Amino acid sequence: MEQSIQIIEYQTIYKEDFKKINVEWIEKFFKIEPHDLEQLDAPEEIINNGGQIFLAKLGDEIVGTSALIHDGDDIYELAKMGVTPKAQGLGLGKKLCIFSIEEAKKRNAKSLYLLSNRKLIPAITMYSNLGFVEVPIGATLYERTDIKMDYPLQ
Template identity: 45%
Template sequence: MNTASATVDILPYAPEHQAAFRDLNHEWITRYFVLEDLDRRMLDDPQGYILDRGGYIFMARYQGQLVGTCALIFEHEGVYELAKMAVTPSAQGLGIGWLLGRAAIEKAREIGAREVELLSNRKLAPALQLYRKLGFAEAPLPASEYQRADIRMVLALS
């Protein structure tokens, strides 16, 4: 991991982060896919869609700028989804995704989750490599509201 990660702060989401949360995710989603209705609901109202439903959002700050984010979304009792992970291209390769992922997993453990799952797409090879490094393993993919989801990964915590 790059030594730059030592100067990255992982922050809990605050209302003033909404534009950065939206922009960071919009940036990667529209680079590879199209923005879907579920994306819009989460990105336009993270407070209502993620936080008020028992989830968490983390922001990464590097050199004074918000350069990354990820969410831990409550799915059902004991199960959370790691979602909306994004690092702006200029800050990729600095270990920021790893730090965000670890923060989300630590929070999941702290709140007693038994499992964290995620949905992704196989063409996002660097992301899948990161998820494997964080301990996620491929699992059967159920029907999803996301058109782009073609892989599900799970990390058992208990």
């Protein structure tokens, strides 16, 4: 099964997969917020604004997503990370995260951060193990955010 996993860049034909995977995990733990819908209903805007969306493909099926959102001044947010329940446990979240970190490095990002919630213990643990460190949150567009983590690029 490992051989059939690919990380690919977003294409319009995967718009519904991107939204479905993210809505599924967000609704499992939280509620969909207006800023979620802004991004999930118009993923092309993420790309048009200098970011990128990555998809994990298992065989012919999209089973995971991550987004690198350009926040201006060579600052990027790692966001919209999700893996379908049937594909969890295959290390896809970690692969998507590493792929996104490498893309941020290729873009000479000054900063890469993510916003999350402490109750997502497996995700927070993975981020920490990959080198993300907790930093002060500041203002955020999400009610569910109670932790901000930064990846040391410099």
